[in-house]
Amino acid sequence: MTQYVVETHDLTKIYGNGHEVRALDGVNLTVAAGELVAIVGPSGSGKSTLLNMIGALDRPTSGEVVIDGTPLSKVRNLDQFRSQTIGFVFQTHNLIPTLTGQENVEVPMYETTLSGSKRHGRAQELLRLVGLGERMHYLPALMSGGERQRVAIARALANRPSIILADELTGMLDSRTTQDILALLTQLNAQQGTTMIIVTHNHEVARATRRVITFRDGKVQSDVAIRSAYESDLLDWKSSTLGQAILQGDGVPEGLKAIVPQLREAFDKV
Amino acid sequence: MILKNLWRRKTRTLLTLLGVAFGVAAVVALSAFGEGFASSFEKMFATTSADLTVSQADAMMAFLSAVDDSLGDELRQVAGVEEVAGEVFGMVQMDEAPYFIVMGEDPRSFTMQRYRLISGQPITTRKQILLGKLAAKNFKKEVGSTFRLNDSTYRVVGIYETGVSLEDGGAVMGLTDAQRAFDKEGKVSYYSLKVKDVRRISEVKAAIEKQWPTLAAARSGEPSRQTEMFGLYRSFGLFIGIFAVLVGGLGMMNTTLMSVFERTREIGVLRAVGWRRRRVVNLILGESLVLSLLGGLLGILIGIGLTLLVRLSPAVESLLQGILTPTMLAQALVIALLLGAVGGLYPAWRAAQLAPVEAMRYEGGSGDVGRITRQLTRWIPGSALRNLLRRPTRTLVTIVGIGLGVGFIVALSAMSEGMIQEFTTLAGAGQMDLVVQDAKASDLSVAALDERVADQVRTQPGVKGVSKMLMKTSSAPGLPYFLVFGADPREDYVKHFRIHEGRVIEKSRDIMIGRFAATSLKKGLGESIRINGVGYQIVGIYETGVSYEDTGGVITLREAQERFGMGRKLTLMGVQLDDPSQAESMARQLEAQFPSITVSLTSAMTQRTQDFATMDAILGALVALTMLVGGVVMMNAMLMSVFERTQEIGVLRAVGWRRRRIIGMVLVESLALSLLSALMGIGIGMGLSALFTLVPTYGTFLKALYSPKVFQQVAALALILGTIGGLYPAWRASRMQPIEALRYE
Ligand SMILES: Nc1ncnc2c1ncn2[C@@H]1O[C@H](COP(=O)(O)OP(=O)(O)O)[C@@H](O)[C@H]1O
Ligand SMILES: [Mg+2]
Secondary structure, three states: OOOEEEEEEEEEEEEOOOOOEEEEEEEEEEEEOOOEEEEEOOOOOOHHHHHHHHOOOOOOOEEEEEEOOEEHHHOOOHHHHHHHHEEEEOOOOOOOOOOOHHHHHHHHHHHOOOOHHHHHHHHHHHHHHOOOOOOOOOOHHHOOHHHHHHHHHHHHHOOOOOEEEEEOOOOOOOHHHHHHHHHHHHHHHHHHOOEEEEEOOOHHHHHHOOEEEEEEOOEEEEEEEOOOHHHHHHHHHHHOHHHHHHHHOOOOOHHHHHHHHHHHHHHHHO | OHHHHHHHOHHHHHHHHHHHHHHHHHHHHHHHHHHHHHHHHHHHHHOOOOOEEEEEOOOOOHHHOOEEOOHHHHHHHOOOEEEEEEEEEEEEOOOOOOOEEEEEEOOOOHHHHHOEEEEEOOOOOOOEEEEEHHHHHHHOOOOOOEEEEOOEEEEEEEEEEOOOHHHHOOEEEEHHHHHHHOOOOOEEOEEEEEEOOHHHHHHHHHHHHHHOOOEEEEEOOOOOHHHHHHHHHHHHHHHHHHHHHHHHHHHHHHHHHHHHHHOHHHHHHHHHOOOOHHHHHHHHHHHHHHHHHHHHHHHHHHHHHHHHHHOOOHHHHOOOOOOOOHHHHHHHHHHHHHHHHHHHHHHHHHHHHOOHHHHHHOOOOOOOOOHHHHHHHHHOOOHHHHHHHHOHHHHHHHHHHHHHHHHHHHHHHHHHHHHHHHHHHHHOOOOOOEEEEEOOEOOHHHOOEEHHHHHHHHOOOOEEEEEEEEEEEEEEOOEEEEEEEEEOOOOHHHHHOOEEEEOOOOOOOEEEEEHHHHHHHOOOOOOEEEEOOEEEEEEEEEOOOOHHHHOOEEEEHHHHHHHOOOOOEEOEEEEEEOOHHHHHHHHHHHHHHOOOEEEEEHHHHHHHOHHHHHHHHHHHHHHHHHHHHHHHHHHHHHHHHHHHOHHHHHHHHHOOOOHHHHHHHHHHHHHHHHHHHHHHHHHHHHHHHHHHOOOOOOHHHOOOOOOHHHHHHHHHHHHHHHHHHHHHHHHHHHHOOHHHHHHOO
C-alpha cells in the first residue's frame, strides 16, 4: 500500500453559527510523498481553510485529516505536531519583524532539543540553501519581498517537516521574483523530496507544478496531473470566469459561441 | 464619537481608568486621613471650654510640654483668670493601639465636662478610669471591667464620647493617677484657663507671658507650632497622592498616544475631508478628558470606600478617622482633569501634526520595528528589548511613570535608612553594647526612663558602665529644631561629642553646641544662647558627623532634667558590657529583671522604636500603592504590545510554539520593562533625595543611605510589577488561536 503524506476523508468545515458558511464540503484528497501540488480556485472557495486543516491549525467540523498515517483527531499535542511535521509559508505577516533573518529561521527550533550553536548552524545552512547567505543578519524591514519569502521558506524547512504548506506565498511579489521563488521551491522539492502544497492565484505558479487541484465552493472541482504547458493553460482558462461561462453555456461572448463545443471537449480532458 | 472610540478598546480603557482611579483614590483617602488625624488632634485642644492653654514655650507640641503643678495656684491669681485646670497628656504604646492617648484631669475641674458620659459614673477616687467609646470597643471593655495600663490596674467606671476620634479612642484618669503613671510627679503637661471676660483674653495672655517668660499662653484654636505640624500631616497625604496621580497620568498619556497611533489612517481621512487641526485636537483631548473624568469619579468612590472601610477596625479608627470635605473631592476631580489634559495634550498634538496623505498610507505599524531597532539590531540582543524599542515613546512613558513611583520609594527608604543609621549611631554613642528604652513610651519624645533603674543596671554583674541620656526637642532663634541632649559630664557618653573647639561642659549653665548649630546660629565660643528662656554659655563646639547631634547642643544631665521637667528621668540609656559577645543574653536578662524597660542591641534598637515602625508603615503603604498603580500601567502597556502583535503571535503558534513559550516571551518583556523602570526609579530616587536635602532647615536632618536593603526592595518591587503587569497579557497572548490571530487585522 502506498504511504500518503496527506489524506483527507470527507473533510467538512462549517463556519459561523446561524449564518452558516460551508468553507469545505466533503473533501477527499490524497497527496503522496514528494509531490508538488498547486491548489487553485476563486477567492473564498476554501483553499486557505483546507490548508489550515491539513496544517493542524484548526479542527474540522467533520471528517478527518491523516498526516503520515496519523489521524489528526488522535493527536493530543497539536503544537508539537505542527512544529515537527508541518512547515508554513504565509502570504504576509510572515516574519517576526524584530528578529533578524537567521533568528527568524531559528524560531521553530526552540521547541526542539537542539543546542544554541546547532540552531545557529542549521539556520545558516538553510539560509545558504535558499540563497540568502550574506543578508541573514538583516531585519525583515531591510529585506526585499523576495528575500523575506526566502527566509520564510528556510524557516518552514527548519525542523525537516514532512510537508510544506504555502498560502499565496507569491501574492505580494512581482513576476520576476515570483519566478525565482518558484524555481527555488521546485528545486527544493526535487533535491530534498519535501512534499509541498501551494495555494495560488498565479497561473505561472500552477504551471510549474505537476498537479493542480481546483477548488470551487468548498469542493474539489478538478484534480489534474499536468503533462504539458498546454494542459496547464487550458486548466487556467477552465477555472477562469470565462471558462466557467463556457462550461455553463451562459454569458459566452458572441465571438466564441461557435467553438463552445470544441472548448468543452478540451476542458473535459483536463 | 469620543465614547465610541473609548469603547473600541475596552480592556485598555478599563485599565487606564483603574490607573487614574487608584491614583485619585490615594489622594482622596490619604488627604481624608491626614485631615482626620490633624483635625482630631486640633479639636482636642480647640473644642475645650478653655479660653487659653498655658504650656512650656518651646515645646513643639502640647503633649511634650511640662509645667510645675505649683504654678496652678499662681495662675489663678492673675487678674482676669476665672478657673485653672492642670492637665496631663500621656501617650502609651499598646498592642491594640499604637498611640493610645490618656488624659489626666482633675475630676472637679471644668475640663471634665468635655467627656460626655454615655454610660457609668464620673471618676470619684483613685485608680478609676474612663474609656472613650472607640477604646471600649477596641479593648472590649465595659463599665466595671478592669483595665491595665503601665503595670497598674484601673477600674473602668464610665464610657464617654466627645466626637473627637483620638479622644474617643483614648482614656481619662484622675490627675494624680496620671502624674504617677506618666512619671510627671509635681508636673502637668499644660494648664487650661477660663477667663472672666472673653473680650479681655489678650490682656490675660500678655500678662501671663510677661510674668513667666518660659511659658506660652495660646488661645484655643489659635495657630501655633502645633498647627504647623498638622499642616505637614495634611500635605503629606496630598504629596503621596500626587505621586500616585503622576504615575497614573503617564499611564493615561500612553493610552491616548496608542489610540492616536492606531487611528493614524482614520485621522488622515478626517483631515482629508476637511477637519481642521483644532477639531482633531479637540477629539483626542476630549477622549482623554472623558477618560480622566471617569477615572476621577471612580477614584473618589474607591477613596470614600477606603475611608469607610477603616471604620470597621476600631483600633485604626481611633487613630485614623477619615474626614471628607467637599473641597477634597473637588480637588481630586481637578487633579484628574488636569491629568487628562496633560495626558492628552501631547497625543493630540501628535495627531494634529499628521499630514493627511501620509496618515492615510500608514500601515497600522504592526510590521514596523522602529528606527532605533532597525539601525542598532546588532547591538540589541534578544527580542524583548527590540520589542520594547518598537514603541519607544510608549516604553519611555511607561518607564518614566513607574520610575517615578519607584523613585519615591527609593528616596524615602534611603532617607529612612539614613535616619535609622544616624539614630543608631546616636544611640550607640560611645560604643554602647546595649540600649535601654522606656517600655511604655510610644514615642521617644515622651519616653521617661527612671534614673534609679539606670543606677540599678550599673551594679549588675557583667555591666561595665552605663551612660544616661536625655534628648528633647527645643528651638533656638534661627533653628526651628534644636535637639538638646542632657549628658552627665562624668560619664563616657559626653566624650562622644568630639570637641572641635573649647572644652566639655562642666557646670549647669554650660552648653556645647554642634558645628552646624554654631554656623546656623552664628555663635562662637564664649557667647551665650537662650534655650527655653534660660541663658547658657557656649563652652565648646563639637562635631560627631550625626546631623541630629551636629544641629543640636549638649547641657548637663541635671540641668536638662530640670529644664524639661524630667526630674530623675532619662530618654535613653546606653550600657557597656564586660563581654560584648554576651550582649544578647544580657539584654534578655535585664528585661526579665526590670519590667519597665526594653533592652535592645544597639544595632537593633530602631526596630523597637515606634517612630520607625510608623515610618515603615508609611513606606509599606507607598509600596502597595506603587504596586497597584504601576501594575495597572504596566499591564496596560504590555497588553497593548501583545494586541499589536497578534499576528506575530499567530505565526509563532503556527510554527509550533507552545503556549508556555509564548507566556515566557511576554513575561520576559514585561520583566525587562519593569527592570528598566526600576533602574530609572533608582536614578529618580537619588535625584529626589539630593533635592530633599536642599530643603531649608528640614534638609539638614535628612541623609540618604543607600544600603543593600533599599536595592533589594526595589528589585523585589520590579519583579512583582513585572509579573503582575505581564501575567494577564501573557495569558491573553497564549490563549490566542493561531488562525484567528493570523486573520487579525
Ligand atoms: N474564521 C472564519 N469565520 C467565518 N468564516 C470564515 C472563516 N474563515 C473563512 N471563512 C469563510 O469560509 C470561506 C472560505 O474561506 P477561505 O478558505 O479563506 O477561502 P480562500 O482561501 O479560498 O479564499 C469564505 O466564505 C470565508 O468567508
Ligand atoms: Mg485564502
